[in-house]
Amino acid sequence: MARTSQQDRKSVYGAAPVQDPVSSHTLAVIVDNEPGVLARVIGLFSGRGYNIESLTVAETDHTARKSRITIVCSGTVHVIEQIHHQLSRLVPVHKVSNLTLESTHLERELALLKVVGKKDKRIEALRVADIFRARVVDSTLESFVFEITGTTEKVNAFIDLMRPLGLTEISRTGVAAISRGKEGVYEAA
Amino acid sequence: MATKTTLKPKNKAGAKSAAKSAGKPQMKLVKSTPEAKKAKSTSASQWVYDKKTLTGAEIVIQALVDNGVDTIFGYPGGAVLPIYDAIFQQKKIKHVLVRHEQAALHAAEGYARSTGKVGCALVTSGPGATNAVTGLTDALLDSIPVLCFSGQVPTFLIGTDAFQEADTTGITRQCTKQNYLVKDVKDLAKTVHEAFHVAKSGRPGPVLIDLPKDVQFAPGPYQSPEETDLSRYCPRTMPDISLIEDAVEMMANAKKPVFYTGGGVVNSGTEAAELLTEFVQMTGFPITSTLMGLGGYPMRDKQHLGMLGMHGTFEANWAMHDCDVMINIGARFDDRVTGRLDAFAPNSKKIHIDIDPSSINKNVRVELGIVADSVEALRAMIAVWKKRKYKADAAAMKAWWAQIEKWRAVKCLNYQKSAKTIKPQYALERLQAALDKEMSKKNGRDVFISTEVGQHQMWAAQFLKFDKPNHWMTSGGLGTMGYGFPAAIGVQMAHPDALVVDVAGDASILMNIQEMSTAVQYRLPVKIFILNNQWMGMVKQWQELLHGERYSNSYTESLPDFVKLAEAYGGIGMRVSDPAELDDVIAKMMKTDCVTIVDVCVDPSENCFPMIPSGKAHNEMILSADAEKFDKTLV
Numbered sequence: 018m019a020r021t022s023q024q025d026r027k028s029v030y031g032a033a034p035v036q037d038p039v040s041s042h043t044l045a046v047i048v049d050n051e052p053g054v055l056a057r058v059i060g061l062f063s064g065r066g067y068n069i070e071s072l073t074v075a076e077t078d079h080t081a082r083k084s085r086i087t088i089v090c091s092g093t094v095h096v097i098e099q100i101h102h103q104l105s106r107l108v109p110v111h112k113v114s115n116l117t118l119e120s121t122h123l124e125r126e127l128a129l130l131k132v133v134g135k136k137d138k139r140i141e142a143l144r145v146a147d148i149f150r151a152r153v154v155d156s157t158l159e160s161f162v163f164e165i166t167g168t169t170e171k172v173n174a175f176i177d178l179m180r181p182l183g184l185t186e187i188s189r190t191g192v193a194a195i196s197r198g199k200e201g202v203y204e205a206a
Numbered sequence: 207m208a209t210k211t212t213l214k215p216k217n218k219a220g221a222k223s224a225a226k227s228a229g230k231p232q233m234k235l236v237k238s239t240p241e242a243k244k245a246k247s248t249s250a251s252q253w254v255y256d257k258k259t260l261t262g263a264e265i266v267i268q269a270l271v272d273n274g275v276d277t278i279f280g281y282p283g284g285a286v287l288p289i290y291d292a293i294f295q296q297k298k299i300k301h302v303l304v305r306h307e308q309a310a311l312h313a314a315e316g317y318a319r320s321t322g323k324v325g326c327a328l329v330t331s332g333p334g335a336t337n338a339v340t341g342l343t344d345a346l347l348d349s350i351p352v353l354c355f356s357g358q359v360p361t362f363l364i365g366t367d368a369f370q371e372a373d374t375t376g377i378t379r380q381c382t383k384q385n386y387l388v389k390d391v392k393d394l395a396k397t398v399h400e401a402f403h404v405a406k407s408g409r410p411g412p413v414l415i416d417l418p419k420d421v422q423f424a425p426g427p428y429q430s431p432e433e434t435d436l437s438r439y440c441p442r443t444m445p446d447i448s449l450i451e452d453a454v455e456m457m458a459n460a461k462k463p464v465f466y467t468g469g470g471v472v473n474s475g476t477e478a479a480e481l482l483t484e485f486v487q488m489t490g491f492p493i494t495s496t497l498m499g500l501g502g503y504p505m506r507d508k509q510h511l512g513m514l515g516m517h518g519t520f521e522a523n524w525a526m527h528d529c530d531v532m533i534n535i536g537a538r539f540d541d542r543v544t545g546r547l548d549a550f551a552p553n554s555k556k557i558h559i560d561i562d563p564s565s566i567n568k569n570v571r572v573e574l575g576i577v578a579d580s581v582e583a584l585r586a587m588i589a590v591w592k593k594r595k596y597k598a599d600a601a602a603m604k605a606w607w608a609q610i611e612k613w614r615a616v617k618c619l620n621y622q623k624s625a626k627t628i629k630p631q632y633a634l635e636r637l638q639a640a641l642d643k644e645m646s647k648k649n650g651r652d653v654f655i656s657t658e659v660g661q662h663q664m665w666a667a668q669f670l671k672f673d674k675p676n677h678w679m680t681s682g683g684l685g686t687m688g689y690g691f692p693a694a695i696g697v698q699m700a701h702p703d704a705l706v707v708d709v710a711g712d713a714s715i716l717m718n719i720q721e722m723s724t725a726v727q728y729r730l731p732v733k734i735f736i737l738n739n740q741w742m743g744m745v746k747q748w749q750e751l752l753h754g755e756r757y758s759n760s761y762t763e764s765l766p767d768f769v770k771l772a773e774a775y776g777g778i779g780m781r782v783s784d785p786a787e788l789d790d791v792i793a794k795m796m797k798t799d800c801v802t803i804v805d806v807c808v809d810p811s812e813n814c815f816p817m818i819p820s821g822k823a824h825n826e827m828i829l830s831a832d833a834e835k836f837d838k839t840l841v
Contacts, residue, residue, distance in 0.1 A: 052387065053379065099568060106562060107384075108384040108439050
């Protein structure tokens with residue numbers, strides 16, 4: 018076992034264990050849309066020291082009052098398995114599905130970017146937006162608001178290109194994800 | 207002028223009486239509405255209360271009755287007055303007035319742990335709820351089914367920083383299994399029923415219901431537990447049979463097996479303990495239990511190696527370290543049990559049976575994880591073992607037991623006896639002897655033990671013998687000082703004729719000493735057996751062994767005179783410092799009919815051994831402070 022710095026200091030208390038490699042996973046969580054459910058899910062992550070990279074939530078079935086939370090989290094395989102079980106045992110949680118492990122899946126994110134500029138920069142921004150298939154949803158003589166949809170990587174790339182062209186503000190939705198094929202995470206029954 | 211002056215008081219009186227009865231006429235109005243009639247006719251149950259619409263407070267009482275509650279521990283306050291009013295007007299539920307809300311929760315835990323039922327507590331908003339947090343967290347970590355009702359400011363005042371307002375659901379979210387804020391009286395009955403269901407199903411735990419004052423007043427429909435849909439929470443209890451078969455096969459091929467059982471077996475009730483005993487004796491394997499698991503298997507039996515873990519026995523920890531197949535039933539690989547993780551039972555294959563899927567592979571990776579209730583799992587394992595006519599490898603078992611007997615011969619619990627001072631271990635041995643005598647008597651009382659937290663707790667676990675589940679109440683996971691006395695009160699309420707002893711330390715007992723009043727008020731003859739060494743013993747022990755004997759703030763100066771203290775509350779106090787008088791004092795204690803403090807002045811220098819120093823492996827345990835293995839230079 019590799020020695021950690023704590024052990025090198027010869028503490029009388031044990032050293033923290035060495036970490037396995039960390040990877041990113043996307044979880045789809047179906048919950049009852051009731052007060053406090055989001056706080057419960059988030060509190061679980063903070064209380065147990067798990068990392069959230071992105072979290073989106075919205076009601077997906079109004080009559081059954083079900084919401085879908087999509088969480089992108091990072092951790093060792095062991096930690097991700099724990100997150101899965103810890104989420105599953107919450108009373109308002111109906112189903113947890115690890116999309117990264119269980120299937121091939123699609124991830125999309127939407128971002129709105131405000132780009133302020135004149136002349137060449139303005140034209141260049143419009144051209145890049147066209148390449149990325151971003152839509153102009155608002156325009157003044159000095160600014161654009163672009164709407165872009167895609168994977169997190171694509172949105173990141175677009176944002177990086179827009180930075181020198183007068184990017185002033187970004188609003189992102191976080192990741193929404195769904196599995197490919199006919200199998201669903203949850204039958205809306 | 208005259209008419210005016212006469213009119214004014216009239217008006218005032220009229221306004222007053224209208225305000226006074228504002229709640230009632232409103233209720234009557236609602237009762238007579240078509241909806242209320244409809245609710246009446248659709249609820250097809252036989253409950254007396256169902257004949258009418260109830261107020262929120264009455265719904266709570268009725269739901270408690272329908273869920274089999276007979277006792278509730280609580281403390282009143284502004285935001286729960288309607289419920290207290292409803293309690294005053296009924297006879298089915300007995301309310302026990304504690305003197306601090308933390309004690310209400312611990313008493314409910316003691317009640318739950320000793321009966322297998324859900325323990326109930328009632329506290330007011332704000333400080334009442336925040337005082338309950340320690341008890342809730344304690345119940346969460348030890349998986350005790352507890353339901354706590356907290357008052358809340360009226361719904362229209364929530365979020366305004368009103369008097370005695372706290373975000374109770376926010377504060378308790380992480381220390382409950384589930385919590386609810388009921389904002390509409392229509393949801394109240396089903397919420398209470400679901401809360402009971404959640405508290406006791408699966409891995410049990412604490413549940414809190416926050417009740418705004420206006421909801422307690424509001425009239426609403428009642429539905430019985432039978433009419434309530436509880437299907438949204440139904441954890442798995444039946445094991446996967448193919449995994450059970452694999453597990454039993456692993457056991458049959460084992461050369462050096464060991465059972466490692468925990469609180470899950472106790473939580474599953476007496477049937478689980480009976481099945482465990484049957485299975486362990488059928489296989490002939492050794493068994494060790496966690497602090498919470500004591501009593502799940504008769505400790506006096508030869509196959510039981512005692513408690514394992516940081517202050518567990520030498521034989522139990524070595525058996526765990528050297529085993530080749532470990533069968534964990536209802537325990538959770540707590541750090542106080544495993545010691546250093548990468549050196550934990552290094553050559554073993556591990557089977558882990560737990561009702562909580564998140565417990566499996568949480569701290570220790572296991573070869574075979576089975577999600578199931580321990581009763582179901584044990585029943586299935588016994589069936590497979592019998593059906594396939596398995597037999598343990600006799601030669602291997604003989605060698606394994608020979609090895610275990612060698613470890614046992616170390617007699618790790620030996621201590622230096624003294625004729626001058628009472629050794630804490632000796633005090634507990636004499637207590638056990640007295641309890642044995644009591645239990646062997648014809649019509650002898652049932653004996654329940656609770657403890658506070660610290661050295662005395664570990665000594666109690668080492669030196670007292672538990673042969674039945676649900677007779678041992680201790681704060682394991684959270685390690686809450688001040689747990690034992692209120693828990694003992696809860697136990698005594700549930701078992702009025704039993705002998706309930708709280709083994710305490712001088713520091714811990716002071717954390718909930720105010721409950722003396724409760725014990726006196728309800729004539730509860732709880733015995734408080736204080737092992738008084740004038741130190742926070744466990745803190746002192748760590749400072750002595752691990753922090754260069756720098757005793758920072760661990761000496762409890764200015765301790766009260768416990769004898770006078772008991773008398774001041776209206777109880778009985780006794781003190782003993784001569785070993786020769788100990789038996790007499792214990793005998794006297796057993797006979798008292800009210801709360802009794804026995805101040806046992808024990809040797810203050812005694813430490814609790816054996817011990818696995820924090821972060822060490824099972825085979826690095828030390829038997830005494832002067833062991834050469836104990837590397838003090840590490841500090």
